Amino acid sequence: MLHAAFLIPLFPFLGFLLLTAGGRKLGNPRAGWLATIMVLASFVTTIVVFAGLLGRAAGARSYDQTWYTWLSVDRLHVSAGVLIDPLSMTMALFVTGVSTLIHLYSIGYMEHDENFPKFFLYLNLFVSSMLILVLADNFLLTFLGWEGVGVCSYFLIAFWFDRPSAASAGKKAMIFNRIGDAGFLLAMFLTFERTGSLQYRTVFAQLGHVGTPSLTAIALLLFLGAAGKSAQLPLYPWLADAMEGPTPVSALIHAATMVTAGVYLMCRIAPILHLAPDAAHVVAIVGAATAFLGATIACAQDDIKKILAYSTISQLGYMFLAAGVGAYVAAIFLMLTHAFYKALLFLGAGSVIHAMDDEQDTKRFGALARLMPVTSVTFLIGWLSIGGVPPFSGFWSKGDVLMNAYSLSPVLYAVAALTALLTAYYLGRCYLLTFSGQQRWSEARRSGDGTHGAAEGDGSPAGALHPHDPGWVMRLPLVVLAAASAVAGIINLPFHPLDYLERWLTPVVGSELLQLHFSTGAQWAFALGDAVLAAFGVAIALGLWRSTSEHAELEPAFLRRAWYVDWAYDRFLAHGSTELAEVTSADVETKVIDGAVNGFGALVAGAGRRLRRVQTGYVRNYALGLLGGLVVLLAYVAVRAVS
Amino acid sequence: MTVSASWYLTLAAAMFTIGAVGLLVRRNVLVMFMCVELMLNAANLTFVTFARELDDIGGQAVVFFVLVVAAAEVVVGLGIIVAIYRRRLGATADDVHVLKG
Numbered sequence: 001m002l003h004a005a006f007l008i009p010l011f012p013f014l015g016f017l018l019l020t021a022g023g024r025k026l027g028n029p030r031a032g033w034l035a036t037i038m039v040l041a042s043f044v045t046t047i048v049v050f051a052g053l054l055g056r057a058a059g060a061r062s063y064d065q066t067w068y069t070w071l072s073v074d075r076l077h078v079s080a081g082v083l084i085d086p087l088s089m090t091m092a093l094f095v096t097g098v099s100t101l102i103h104l105y106s107i108g109y110m111e112h113d114e115n116f117p118k119f120f121l122y123l124n125l126f127v128s129s130m131l132i133l134v135l136a137d138n139f140l141l142t143f144l145g146w147e148g149v150g151v152c153s154y155f156l157i158a159f160w161f162d163r164p165s166a167a168s169a170g171k172k173a174m175i176f177n178r179i180g181d182a183g184f185l186l187a188m189f190l191t192f193e194r195t196g197s198l199q200y201r202t203v204f205a206q207l208g209h210v211g212t213p214s215l216t217a218i219a220l221l222l223f224l225g226a227a228g229k230s231a232q233l234p235l236y237p238w239l240a241d242a243m244e245g246p247t248p249v250s251a252l253i254h255a256a257t258m259v260t261a262g263v264y265l266m267c268r269i270a271p272i273l274h275l276a277p278d279a280a281h282v283v284a285i286v287g288a289a290t291a292f293l294g295a296t297i298a299c300a301q302d303d304i305k306k307i308l309a310y311s312t313i314s315q316l317g318y319m320f321l322a323a324g325v326g327a328y329v330a331a332i333f334l335m336l337t338h339a340f341y342k343a344l345l346f347l348g349a350g351s352v353i354h355a356m357d358d359e360q361d362t363k364r365f366g367a368l369a370r371l372m373p374v375t376s377v378t379f380l381i382g383w384l385s386i387g388g389v390p391p392f393s394g395f396w397s398k399g400d401v402l403m404n405a406y407s408l409s410p411v412l413y414a415v416a417a418l419t420a421l422l423t424a425y426y427l428g429r430c431y432l433l434t435f436s437g438q439q440r441w442s443e444a445r446r447s448g449d450g451t452h453g454a455a456e457g458d459g460s461p462a463g464a465l466h467p468h469d470p471g472w473v474m475r476l477p478l479v480v481l482a483a484a485s486a487v488a489g490i491i492n493l494p495f496h497p498l499d500y501l502e503r504w505l506t507p508v509v510g511s512e513l514l515q516l517h518f519s520t521g522a523q524w525a526f527a528l529g530d531a532v533l534a535a536f537g538v539a540i541a542l543g544l545w546r547s548t549s550e551h552a553e554l555e556p557a558f559l560r561r562a563w564y565v566d567w568a569y570d571r572f573l574a575h576g577s578t579e580l581a582e583v584t585s586a587d588v589e590t591k592v593i594d595g596a597v598n599g600f601g602a603l604v605a606g607a608g609r610r611l612r613r614v615q616t617g618y619v620r621n622y623a624l625g626l627l628g629g630l631v632v633l634l635a636y637v638a639v640r641a642v643s
Numbered sequence: 644m645t646v647s648a649s650w651y652l653t654l655a656a657a658m659f660t661i662g663a664v665g666l667l668v669r670r671n672v673l674v675m676f677m678c679v680e681l682m683l684n685a686a687n688l689t690f691v692t693f694a695r696e697l698d699d700i701g702g703q704a705v706v707f708f709v710l711v712v713a714a715a716e717v718v719v720g721l722g723i724i725v726a727i728y729r730r731r732l733g734a735t736a737d738d739v740h741v742l743k744g
Contacts (some may be wrong), residue, residue, distance in 0.1 A: 379743070616740060618736070619675065620668075620736070623663075623666045627663055
C-alpha cells in the first residue's frame with residue numbers, strides 16, 4: 001500500500017495540468033469540482049498509505065521510495081523520492097484533509113468570480129507543491145516544494161491583482177520569503193559541504209562527524225528560512241498583508257498549511273537542532289517573542305482578517321517555541337489543532353464577509369448571531385478552541401506547549417502564558433464585535449461609508465443587506481472543522497495510553513524529544529492554570545466588549561500600527577533603497593550611463609567631421625598618400641637593414 | 644657583353660619614378676592611367692630581374708599574375724574613363740572630385 005505514495009502529490013498536480021489545459025472550457029463551477037475531487041483523491045490515497053504505515057511495527061514505519069535520480073553532478077547526487085514516516089504522513093493527512101474542505105468551501109465563496117478556474121488551478125498547484133515539500137526525502141526536493149508554495153502564495157495573495165493593495169501585498173510576501181529562502185539555500189550549501197549529501201537520512205547519519213559550530217550555523221540558517229515562510233520575527237509583516245487574498249486562501253495557505261511548513265522543517269531537522277542547543281534556544285526565544293508580539297497586535301485590530309492573521313503569527317510562534325525547546329510532538333499537535341480551528345475561524349470570517357457584502361471591519365458588524373446561527377456557533381467553537389478553554393482541542397495542545405516551555409525556562413513559560421490569556425481575549429473581542437452587541441452594519445451603510453460594498457455594484461439600496469448563513473458547500477466545511485476543532489484534542493491526551501500522537505511520532509523524533517519530569521500533581525496544576533488563564537481571557541472579553549464597540553484606551557496607536565514595525569522597515573530599510581534608486585535614476589542614469597553612450601557617439605561624430613577633410617576627391621591627393629606610405633615603408637626597411 | 648642586374652633595376656626604378664611623378668603631376672586621366680601601367684611594369688621588371696638572378700621561377704610566375712590583373716584592371720579602368728568622357732567632354736581628373744568628403 002505504501003507504493004501508492006507517489007500518487008499523493010500527483011493527483012493535485014494532474015488537476016493543475018487539466019485546469020491549465022481546459023479550465024476555461026470547464027467553467028464555473030465544474031472546474032472547482034474537478035479541483036476538489038483531485039485533492040479528495042489525494043486525501044484518500046494518503047489515508048491508504050497511512051493505513052499501510054499503521055500496519056507496520058513501530059520501528060519499521062519509515063519507508064523510502066526513490067522515483068529517479070534527479071541530479072547527478074560530481075559528488076552531488078540528489079534523487080527525487082519520498083520519505084514516508086509518521087511525521088510526513090501526519091502532515092500529508094492534515095494538509096490534504098483541510099485542503100479538501102477549503103476547496104469545497106471555495107466553490108461557494110468564489111462562485112461570482114470571473115477567474116474562477118484560475119483560482120482552482122493555483123489552489124491545486126499549491127496543494128501539490130505543499131505535498132512535495134512534506135514528503136520529500138531530501139533538502140533540495142523540499143526546497144522545490146518550498147518555492148512552489150511560495151509562488152502559489154504570491155499568485156493567490158495578488159489574485160485580485162487589479163487592486164493595487166493586493167498586488168503590493170503579493171510582492172511583499174514574495175520579498176520577505178526570498179530573504180528566508182536565501183537562508184535555506186545557504187543552509188543547503190553548508191550541509192552539502194559538511195556531509196556530502198542532501199538526503200535527510202544520509203545527512204542525519206553523519207551528524208556525528210560535523211562540528212557544533214557548523215550544525216548551529218545550519219540550524220540557524222534553516223530557521224531563517226522557516227521564519228520567512230512561517231512569519232516569525234523579524235520576517236513576519238508579510239502575513240498580515242497577505243490577507244488581501246481571497247478568504248479561502250487566507251484559510252488554506254496563510255493559516256492552516258503553508259505557514260506551518262517552517263515548523264515542519266524544524267521538526268524534520270530535529271536531529272540537527274538536538275545537537276545544536278544554542279540554535280534551538282534561539283528558535284524558542286524568537287518563537288515566544290513572536291507569539292507575544294502577534295497577540296498584542298491582534299488585540300487592537302479592527303479588520304477581522306487582520307485579527308486572524310496576527311493570531312496566526314502568534315500561534316506559529318507557539319509552535320516554534322515548542323520546537324525550540326525540543327517538544328516536537330507538542331509542535332505538531334498544536335499545528336494540527338491550529339489547522340482545524342484557524343481554518344474554521346477564517347472560513348467563518350469568510351462567511352461573514354460574504355454576508356456583509358465584502359465588508360471586513362468588525363466595528364461595522366454586530367448582532368449577527370441571530371441571523372447567521374451556523375457561522376456564529378462554529379466561530380464560537382473556534383474562539384473557545386484557540387483560547388484554550390477545556391475541553392476543546394486548543395486547551396490540550398497549548399497546555400502541552402506551555403508545560404514544555406516551563407521545563408526549559410520559567411520566563412518563556414510566563415511569556416507564553418500571558419500570550420494564552422491575550423489569545424482568549426482578542427478572539428473574544430473579535431467574536432463579540434461581530435456577532436453580538438448592537439447592529440452597526442445598517443447605519444454604516446446608510447451613512448454611505450460602505451466603500452467595500454460598493455465594489456460589488458449590485459445596485460442594492462443602502463441598508464438593504466440581509467445577512468444569512470451561506471449555502472451547504474460553505475456550511476459543510478464549517479461544521480466539519482468545528483467538530484474537528486472541538487474534539488481533536490483526543491489524538492494526544494496527556495494520559496498514557498491515550499497519547500496516540502506522541503507514540504505515533506516517537507520513531508521519528510523520539511530520541512531528540514525533551515523529557516518532562518513532572519509529577520501527576522504538577523501536571524494537574526499546569527492544566528488548571530491553563531484553564532484559569534483561558535477563562536480569565538474569556539471573562540475579560542465578555543466584560544468589555546459584550547455591549548459596546550468602543551474602548552479607545554484598549555487600542556493604543558502603537559498596537560493598531562503593529563508596533564510600528566512596518567513603519568520602521570519602511571523608514572530604515574525601504575527608504576534607503578528608494579533613495580538610492582532615485583539617486584541612481586536621476587544622476588547615475590542620466591549623467592553616467594547616458595553620458596557614456598552619448599559621449600561615445602559624439603566622439604565618433606567629431607572624429608568623422610575632422611577626418612572627412614582627408615577625403616578630397618582628388619586622385620592625386622590619394623596617390624600622394626600612397627606614395628608617402630611607400631616612402632615611409634621603404635625608409636623603415638632601409639633603416640632596419642642598415643642597423 | 645652581358646647586362647648586369649643593376650641596369651635592369653635602375654631602369655625599373657627610373658620607370659617607377661617617371662610613373663609616380665606622372666601620376667602626381669598630370670591632370671589628364673588617360674595619361675595618369677598610363678603612368679600607373681608604367682609603375683606596374685617597373686615592378687614586373689624588378690620581379691623578372693630577381694627571378695633570373697636568384698634562379699627562382701617564382702618571380703616570373705608573379706609577373707604572369709600581375710599581367711592578368713593589369714589586363715583586367717585596364718578593361719575596368721578604361722570603361723570608367725570612357726563613361727566619364729561621355730558625360731563631360733575634356734574633363735580632367737580634378738573635375739570629377741565628386742567623392743569629396
